[in-house]
Amino acid sequence: MAARPQPYLDDLNPAQKAAVLALDGPVLMLAGAGTGKTKALTARIVHLLMQGKARPNEILAVTFTNKAAREMKDRVGRMLGQAAEGMPWMGTFHSISVKILRRHAELVGLKSNFTILDTDDQLRLLKQLIVAANIDEKRWPARMLAGLIDHWKNRAWTPDKVPSSEASGYNNRGTELYAAYQDRLKTLNACDFGDLLLHCVTIFQAHADVLQQYQRWFRYILVDEYQDTNVAQYLWLRLLAQAHRNICCVGDDDQSIYGWRGAEVGNILRFEKDFPGAEVIRLEQNYRSTAHILAAASGVIAGNANRLGKTLWTAGDPGEKVRLIGHWDGEEEARWIGEEIEGLRSGSHHLAKNRLNLRSMNLHQELSGLARSGFGRPTRREFIKYAFESGRAYIDRRVEKLIRWLLSKDSNSTAKYQSVLDSPLDRFNCEEMAILVRASHQMRAFEDRFLTIGLPYRVIGGPRFYERLEIRDAMAYFRLAVSPDDDLAFERVINTPKRGLGEKAQQDLQRLARGAGVSLLDGAREAVARGAIGGKGGGQLRQFVEAADRWHKATLEVDYDHIRLAETILDESGYTEMWQNDKTPEAPGRLENLKELVKALENFDNLQGFLEHVSLIMENETEDSQPKVSIMTLHAAKGLEFPVVFLPGWEDGLFPSQRSMDESGLKGLEEERRLAYVGITRAEELCTISYASNRPIYGRWQSQFRSRFVDELPPEHVDDLTPPSIFGGGYGAAGMFGAMEARVAKADVYNSPGWKRMEARAGSRPVSQPRESRASVIDATAVSAFVEGDRVFHQKFGYGSVIGMEGDKLEIDFAQAGVKRVLASFVVDADE
Ligand code: ATP
Numbered sequence: 001m002a003a004r005p006q007p008y009l010d011d012l013n014p015a016q017k018a019a020v021l022a023l024d025g026p027v028l029m030l031a032g033a034g035t036g037k038t039k040a041l042t043a044r045i046v047h048l049l050m051q052g053k054a055r056p057n058e059i060l061a062v063t064f065t066n067k068a069a070r071e072m073k074d075r076v077g078r079m080l081g082q083a084a085e086g087m088p089w090m091g092t093f094h095s096i097s098v099k100i101l102r103r104h105a106e107l108v109g110l111k112s113n114f115t116i117l118d119t120d121d122q123l124r125l126l127k128q129l130i131v132a133a134n135i136d137e138k139r140w141p142a143r144m145l146a147g148l149i150d151h152w153k154n155r156a157w158t159p160d161k162v163p164s165s166e167a168s169g170y171n172n173r174g175t176e177l178y179a180a181y182q183d184r185l186k187t188l189n190a191c192d193f194g195d196l197l198l199h200c201v202t203i204f205q206a207h208a209d210v211l212q213q214y215q216r217w218f219r220y221i222l223v224d225e226y227q228d229t230n231v232a233q234y235l236w237l238r239l240l241a242q243a244h245r246n247i248c249c250v251g252d253d254d255q256s257i258y259g260w261r262g263a264e265v266g267n268i269l270r271f272e273k274d275f276p277g278a279e280v281i282r283l284e285q286n287y288r289s290t291a292h293i294l295a296a297a298s299g300v301i302a303g304n305a306n307r308l309g310k311t312l313w314t315a316g317d318p319g320e321k322v323r324l325i326g327h328w329d330g331e332e333e334a335r336w337i338g339e340e341i342e343g344l345r346s347g348s349h350h351l352a353k354n355r356l357n358l359r360s361m362n363l364h365q366e367l368s369g370l371a372r373s374g375f376g377r378p379t380r381r382e383f384i385k386y387a388f389e390s391g392r393a394y395i396d397r398r399v400e401k402l403i404r405w406l407l408s409k410d411s412n413s414t415a416k417y418q419s420v421l422d423s424p425l426d427r428f429n430c431e432e433m434a435i436l437v438r439a440s441h442q443m444r445a446f447e448d449r450f451l452t453i454g455l456p457y458r459v460i461g462g463p464r465f466y467e468r469l470e471i472r473d474a475m476a477y478f479r480l481a482v483s484p485d486d487d488l489a490f491e492r493v494i495n496t497p498k499r500g501l502g503e504k505a506q507q508d509l510q511r512l513a514r515g516a517g518v519s520l521l522d523g524a525r526e527a528v529a530r531g532a533i534g535g536k537g538g539g540q541l542r543q544f545v546e547a548a549d550r551w552h553k554a555t556l557e558v559d560y561d562h563i564r565l566a567e568t569i570l571d572e573s574g575y576t577e578m579w580q581n582d583k584t585p586e587a588p589g590r591l592e593n594l595k596e597l598v599k600a601l602e603n604f605d606n607l608q609g610f611l612e613h614v615s616l617i618m619e620n621e622t623e624d625s626q627p628k629v630s631i632m633t634l635h636a637a638k639g640l641e642f643p644v645v646f647l648p649g650w651e652d653g654l655f656p657s658q659r660s661m662d663e664s665g666l667k668g669l670e671e672e673r674r675l676a677y678v679g680i681t682r683a684e685e686l687c688t689i690s691y692a693s694n695r696p697i698y699g700r701w702q703s704q705f706r707s708r709f710v711d712e713l714p715p716e717h718v719d720d721l722t723p724p725s726i727f728g729g730g731y732g733a734a735g736m737f738g739a740m741e742a743r744v745a746k747a748d749v750y751n752s753p754g755w756k757r758m759e760a761r762a763g764s765r766p767v768s769q770p771r772e773s774r775a776s777v778i779d780a781t782a783v784s785a786f787v788e789g790d791r792v793f794h795q796k797f798g799y800g801s802v803i804g805m806e807g808d809k810l811e812i813d814f815a816q817a818g819v820k821r822v823l824a825s826f827v828v829d830a831d832e
């Protein structure tokens, strides 16, 4: 049989080709961002099929998100073209596990139609068990137990396998409740998310025949984003691959960002032990980003000590330097980014005009050439064929993206296709731009801004800000204050937080209100007057009605302070407190979101105006096909790429997160740094990092230090756009200390609207102070033993002297490296 043509190999470099051609035996592809790991993995699937090594259902490809799986399916489908007969198993660990589990559910005591519980159901169930075990749920919340169980499941520990050293959590009763929970799930014919994998592993371990069946079945296994697998996932893979050992894992230790969810980078190192003789392939050429972007990313990640270490280079243009800009506050940051995007989109931005000088010049020429040379109106198939067979480095990337975009919207539109072909490439499409944030509460400012200026956007990998649970709850309270007849709002909040007004009491209220033809709140007032609701609930209902009346009355006053009122409502209702008492990992984020909500009110005159604004947002929600700017978290952006990337909020305490900074040791901080690396390496042509000097933290305005990661950016690859008028000289030695002094000295700054607003909010001058006074204020509680003037030694930066301090951080003037801020624990007294 004549060998089939292999166009999918032509545009791979030799190392990638080696990874594709080494079909048998274990292969580990370990390489930095944008080196074409995913591309090679995809080509490998096609190659397996084209060479007749495996039928589609004999291939198992695991990706990290459903979105990634979909994209891989698209790519494989396109590369195969007509040749496709069925598709390989492609999906996430979870989606594939569900399929397997449905077939063998009885082996773990379930029926094949088991239900998968969502978090709410799971919590409800845990609560019942906690109550039954006579544990005070207030002190030992269900969410805490849920977190613990999840942690155990990630490590593939069934209740009897939790090691005693790990069993002390949840007041020493965790494992007992875990066992009870698993029993209960079985009776309900249900499982939770973590069970999907755990049950599969249990089945594989206990039933050799079943395991062998799947081992025979999945003759070739491929795993993307391998650095983020947890122990349970690792066991799952190892069991399936043990017999034939045809497993190919690709990953990048520098992009391991799920340690907090139990992922273990160590799995990469274990791979070579568990699969001896594994072929390790390293890719070094980056095809995604311009040289400046790549150098900036490499500079930052070099700050991590725990790395396998690798080289990365690009043959591409230097392109634009990474842009850095400091803003007054988060709102200004959002405004600025909105304007930038508008400029890039319309082609009026000078960088958009330069775009032909950037990497896409090649594509533009290629496309025009294509049109001239008889492909004037190519069919989709012709074009795809051309794109994949042309073998030119740049064309694959862009054209593929263009095609993906076209195909996803309108499958038969040659005209549309032609119009893209004809459109000048001196502007960026919204689809080509993304904003990647560290914490989801950052999204609100962008969403509001983009709505105001009518910029289409989508939030990826999570609800949009105003759809979040805590935001909807809080808004329901505001609605009730503004319009007491809003029964839906009443229903939403009457028993959140718990007021002892369960379903029965609520039904009584409904009946009463309906009977009397009044609103639920009026009904409740009546019920209170009549003493119709007894017990604890009755008293609480009275309080609730009184509070609701007070809030409503407040809204009727002319010029009422709606921000104060909003805070009061969240306070008096016990809603904020509910989340403060919540010990789960999500609770701090929810509290942040609530602060962010109150902050959003600043842009409106009263609650009513704000509520209208939000209903308009919600109405705008329908998905249409127009290109949109993506807003997502850095975590969700893994594996993706965009020509234009904005990375806002690079401030200590936000990014790196406060939690990672408070932790002893460097683990958390190194994970944050990897996240920074992931962020920068998403950008192809233009990467902009920004920070704000002021942000409300826990409701009070605070001066922010710009992120330590900013100082780690290699200056020669950075273009600092920070206006010196406000920040007293930007990037470089002066840093934020200098910037703050300059600001305090500038009387005119106090007259700026931003400052006024801050003052009004904080009730006093904001906390920004000259360095001396800051240091002395903080000195009282300082954890470091250093004083100004001390001579110190730092492993990386050498000798220097302390010129300032804050908490556990020192500002040091290093003889060689200049002024840096470092953790006190990282330096030793040079005179000792
Ligand atoms: P990440 O670590 O971020 O997941 P990755 O290593 O998986 O990155 P890919 O997403 O596969 O990298 O590739 C990055 C970009 O480079 C893609 O646009 C891809 O099409 C392009 N690319 C990869 N290899 C080549 C090549 N040999 N020639 C031309 N373009 C390539």
Ligand code: MG
Pocket: 037, 038, 039, 224, 639
């Ligand atoms: Mg990838």
